[in-house]
Amino acid sequence: DADVTQTPRNRITKTGKRIMLECSQTKGHDRMYWYRQDPGLGLRLIYYSFDVKDINKGEISDGYSVSRQAQAKFSLSLESAIPNQTALYFCATSDFGGGRETQYFGPGTRLLVL
Amino acid sequence: AQSVTQLDSQVPVFEEAPVELRCNYSSSVSVYLFWYVQYPNQGLQLLLKYLSGSTLVKGINGFEAEFNKSQTSFHLRKPSVHISDTAEYFCAVSEVRAQGGSEKLVFGKGTKLTVNP
Numbered sequence: 001d002a003d004v005t006q007t008p009r010n011r012i013t014k015t016g017k018r019i020m021l022e023c024s025q026t027k028g029h030d031r032m033y034w035y036r037q038d039p040g041l042g043l044r045l046i047y048y049s050f051d052v053k054d055i056n057k058g059e060i061s062d063g064y065s066v067s068r069q070a071q072a073k074f075s076l077s078l079e080s081a082i083p084n085q086t087a088l089y090f091c092a093t094s095d096f097g098g099g100r101e102t103q104y105f106g107p108g109t110r111l112l113v114l
Numbered sequence: 115a116q117s118v119t120q121l122d123s124q125v126p127v128f129e130e131a132p133v134e135l136r137c138n139y140s141s142s143v144s145v146y147l148f149w150y151v152q153y154p155n156q157g158l159q160l161l162l163k164y165l166s167g168s169t170l171v172k173g174i175n176g177f178e179a180e181f182n183k184s185q186t187s188f189h190l191r192k193p194s195v196h197i198s199d200t201a202e203y204f205c206a207v208s209e210v211r212a213q214g215g216s217e218k219l220v221f222g223k224g225t226k227l228t229v230n231p
Binding site: 041043044104105108 | 160211222223
């Protein structure tokens with residue numbers, strides 16, 4: 001079984017709809033991250049969490065919110081989806097390593113906002 | 115703040131040819147450097163990383179990278195590529211901090227490597 005899972009894998013929604021992307025991990029890591037990937041732009045950090053009580057904004061947090069329900073679960077919400085949020089979204093986890101740590105990525109959620 | 119530049123957005127090569135994917139970084143402090151690979155329709159996985167010590171780092175699938183501090187580069191190389199190496203490759207950097215982890219791993223925009231028969 002995969003260590004980092006994301007649901008759904010694909011989603012089509014309409015402008016203005018609220019949508020939630022979910023991430024679960026079995027690696028036992030404290031740190032979790034949400035990124036979006038756009039063609040030609042690489043990965044950009046949306047939010048990250050170092051433990052259940054610690055949530056931090058990343059580079060592009062506007063229009064997004066997150067919830068860390070448990071050590072193993074980290075959800076990303078789009079309160080009112082807009083077309084330029086169409087992207088590939090990745091969840092990742094890592095252990096603490098002083099910056100040396102490897103990040104482990106889920107398979108991604110492809111989101112299309114019409 | 116750190117930044118990463120991947121100089122080539124696409125690199126086409128023939129099977130069994132050597133390849134170099136270029137990465138330059140910018141930071142005012144010491145850094146850790148990473149290469150991640152994304153195969154089609156998959157998430158990213160670590161290829162190799164430089165933390166300290168020897169500047170030549172060997173990774174999975176025959177890849178290696180060399181850290182050059184004076185040129186602020188971390189180029190990825192493979193002497194002979196296979197069709198299965200077709201993927202997108204991302205260079206990433208995190209800053210070394212005196213205490214606590216570096217919360218930000220900054221990625222480059224990626225290089226698409228296409229290996230043709």
